[in-house]
Amino acid sequence: MEPDDVLAALDPEQREVAESLRGPVCVLAGAGTGKTRAITHRIAHAVRSGVVDPQGVLAVTFTTRAAGELRQRLRQLGTPGVQARTFHAAALRQLTYFWPRVIGGDPPRVIESKLPLLIDACRSLRRNQDRSELRDIASEIEWAKVTQIGPEDYVAAAGKAGRTPPVPAEEVVRVYEEYEHLRRxxxxxDFETILELTAAVMTEHREVASQIRQQYRYFVVDEYQDVNPLQKLLLDTWLGGRDDLCVVGDPNQTIYSFTGATTRYLTGFPVEYPNATVIRLVRDYRSTPQVVSLANRVLEPARTPHKLALIAQRPDGPEPVFTEYDDETAEAEGVARAVRKLADAGVPTREIAVLFRVNAQSEAYEQAFGAAGLPYVLRGADRFFERPEVRQAVVLLRGAARSAEPGDTLASTVHHILSGIGLTPQAPGGGKAREKWESLKALGDLAEDMAASGAGLPAFVAELERRAGEQHAPPVEGVTLASLHAAKGLEWDAVFLVGVTEGMLPIVYAETPEQIEEERRLLYVGVTRARAHLSLSWALARSPGGRRSRRPSRFLDGLTGRSASGRSASGRSAQKGRAGTDPSSSTARRPLAAPVGCRVCGRTLAAATEQKLGRCATCPADHDERLLDDLKTWRSGVSKTEKLPQWAVFTDITLQAIAERTPISERDLLAITGIGRVKLDRYGEAVLELCRDAANRTEDA
Structure with missing residues (x-):
């Protein structure tokens, strides 16, 4: 293949990327615009033009699967020697190689999860080991480490960043310190320490830095909007002052700032590198004009810098559909009916996805799909090749491959082995048994596909091992149920965005303008996952017969042909509307808050904590200790069920305020600052029941 042949199939902007052979280069690439195609062709063109040796290229991305896709495409373009890895994989390889030479002894062992070590840290500190709480503490430690904040600086940094830790910040510090002590x-x-140590070894040992920089001279970083400060530190250390760097990202898809990721490295690239070439990819090859138009309109009110307005390249398709339901059960059943209709019309179920804001929303759709006989698969749980049944199957298949006879057929052999560990002709009803069956079925389907091309069992096992290394799971025949965060980077023919209500999207604990804008971008990511069919829906109540007090998301204002505060008949669908609304209308509807006075001394309260308690911090107030304990136990259960941080249900201060006032009516509960209609609808009944029980105990006494 000649160098020009590599460029032949590219559009003008993609070709500009490929022909910008020397850095610094910044590619602002919208959803569906072919960014992977552009950067792989750029690397291939650079190699074929003699600009760089393939071994001198390091292409960095964020997931093992994405790195595997880069390597596969580069092999197809005739450049198999290029290193395409995640930040962690590249750093670990370097750290492991140089550790015996510059540190001495065996390299440290990598831990996949912080939880076991956090449990041991809590035992040492003689504190509670609630797993849900520990997961939240692990997230706080990860945020601190990627933003280069040690335990001693955590309290001040968390306060400045506006974070709400799951336990008092001082308690996070104690666990963080003990965790680090045990780890060392x-x-x-852990994954953060891998990056930190690699950068430190390069900084402290010139010969290491010189060897790595001699090896890698040409850098490409994908998903640059998701880079965090620790990854940027390592990247700068790799570069060592050089600028042969190409970064690719989309500011419209910045949805991980809660983990420490920041878009400022992408949007500020031309400032960091004043001579940078900046190229915009806006031709959308994924979605129909109708989907692209809606995606652009979702972002119109956003304050995101460097917004990319997409230009659709596909033929027309169906209009997006907006549907309002009486309750969540009706919504799930309605979506199941719509999925069945698409499947009957020829859309494969593996090309359909139902996307929601939090994982706890999946239960209603699992039940509805199970009742309708629709296959489904949950995404965002264990990685495919790390599931116990898949590991067991691979071990058995590997053993069978060593003793395979020439006449054995691939498909029959694989199905015989899989049937011995749970693959049945009919799918089980649901739950863990269904997930296991789906995994084994996917392996069986892959065997049938490879058997059709004449492959044998050894080739099949080799393919599984290759896929495991790249986390390239075989396709599962079933509707994908996934959170919006887990859906990033994926696409389907048909997408159902469900639960698009105030309090869920934006999520109830998104309070600052920056957090609200990130929630808007999350909706944008969901919309742009759809190639042709797109449906958005919401329910007015949580359960059948419940109070219909929910409102569709403010992000839908002006998109459905009605205001987000409007009402329509149950289950009525509306085609995409053009009616405009004042962008400030949702703000204008909120009344100004009246001053809050202390219920003990009457002084006007200024601090948010005092306003929530309804009293000065120094004023005395009694509370029901048993009620407070009951509330915390209830909150812990809700947190586990809904897979939310405990503070996202109710903060400790809110529970303290409830225990002090013991509200017995919805009006009493709404009087507590910080409890609005959304939380009242979701949690009010349960909280009031606990408070009434407490009041009855008092009367009996």
């Missing part, structure tokens, strides 16, 4: 004492590294 046991010669372990």
């Amino acid at each position: 004492d046991r010669h372990l590294v």
Whole structure:
């Protein structure tokens, strides 16, 4: 293949990327615009033009699967020697190689999860080991480490960043310190420490830095809007002052700032590199004009810098559909009927997805799909090749491959092995058994596909091992149920965005303008996952017969042909509307808050904590200790069920205020600052029941 042949199939903007062979280059690439195609062709063109040796290229991305896709495309373009890895994989390889030479002894062992070490840290501190709470603490430690904040600086940094830790910040510090002590004492590294140590070894040992920089001269970083400060530190250390760097990203898809990721490295690239070439990819090859138009309109009110307005390249398709339901059960059943209709019309179920804001929303759709006989698969749980049944199957298949006879057929052999560990002709009803069956069925389907091309069992096992290394799971025949965060980077023919209500999207604990804008971008990511069919829906109540007090998301204002505060008949669908609304209308509807006075001394309260308690911090107030304990136990259960941080249900201060006032009516509960209609609808009944029980106990006494 000649160098020009590599460029032949590219559009003008993609070709500009490929022909910008020297850095610094910044590619602002919208959803569906072919960014992977552009950067792989750029690398291939650079190699074929003699600008760089393939071994001198390091292409970095964020997931093992994305790195595997880069390597596969580069092999197809005739450049198999290029290194395409995640930040962690590249850093670990370097750290492992140089550790015996510059540190001495065996390299530290990598831990996949912080939880076991956090449990041991809590035992050492003699504190509660609630797993849901520990997961939230792990997230706080990860945020601190990627933003280069040690335990000693956590309290001030968390306060400045506006974070709400799951336990008092001082408690996070104690656990963080003990976690780090145990990690170092046991010669372990987590994913953040891998990056930190690699950068430190390069900084402290010139010969290491020189060897790595001699090896890698040409850098490409994908999903640059998701880079965090620790990854940027390592990247700068790799570069060592050089600027042969190409970064690719989309500011419209910045949805991980809660983990420490920041878009400022992408949007500020021309400032960091004043001579940078900046190229915009806006031709959308994924979605129909109708989907693209809606995606652009979702972002119109946003304050996101460097917004990319997409230009659709596909033929027309169906209009997006907006549907309002009486309750969540009706919504799930309605979506199941719509999915069945698409499947009957020829859309494969693996090309259909139902996307929601939080994982706890999946239960209603699992039940509705199970009742309708629709296959489904949950995304965002264990990685496919790390599931116990898949590991067991691979071990058995590997053993069978070593003793395979020449006459054995691939499909029959694989199905015989899989049937012995749970693959049945009919799918089980649901739950863990259904998930296991779906995994084994996917392996069986892959075997049938490879058997059709004449492959044998050894080739099949080799393919599984290759896919495991790249986290490239075989397609599962079933509707995908996934959170919006888990859906990023994926696409389907048909997408159902469900639960698009105030309090869910934006999520109830998104309070600052920046958090609200990130929620808007999350909706944008969901919309742009659809190639042709797109449906958005919401329910007015949580359960059948419940109070219909929910409102569709403010992000839908002006998109459905009605205001987000409007009402329509149950289950009525509306085609995309053009009616405009004042962008400030949702703000204008909120009344100004009246001053809050202390219920003990009457002084006007200024601090948010005092306003929530309804009293000065120094004023005395009694509360029901048993009620407070009951509220915390209830909150812990809700947190586990809904897979939310405990503070996202109710903060400790809110529970304290409830225990002090013991509200017995919805009006009493709404009087507590910070409890609005959304939380009242979701949690009010349960909280009031606990408060009434407490009041009855008092009367009996």
